[in-house]
Amino acid sequence: MQKRLALAALAATLWLGTVHAQGDDYTDGEVRKVDKANGKITLKHGEIRNLDMPGMTMVFTVTNKAQLDQVQPGDKVSFKAASEGGKMVVIDLRAADVAAKP
Secondary structure (H helix, E strand, O other), rough: OHHHHHHHHHHHHHEEEEEEHHHHOOOEEEEEEEEEEHHHHEEEEEEEEEEOOOOEEEEEEEHHHHHHHHHHOOOOOHHHHHHHEOOOOOOOOEEOOOOOOO
């Protein structure tokens, strides 16, 4: 019984670690355009692993519009992206020099 509990605890820990790691994926990119009025940003980015998306240039909606005040075209950034209702959104955006990747 103790062995089963230990194995279940180990499996849960490994699964939670995987989920947490996937949620912490940051992608490097370069700002191409900032549209503060509409809360959008155009990024040239590398592969977004958590979305299984290759590198490209695309427009994202930003969930926290205040983050757009921190960047301008040409800036290197690190960001977290997610799919919400079929729309790609940036849920965290940081200037690359201050980006703390977990």
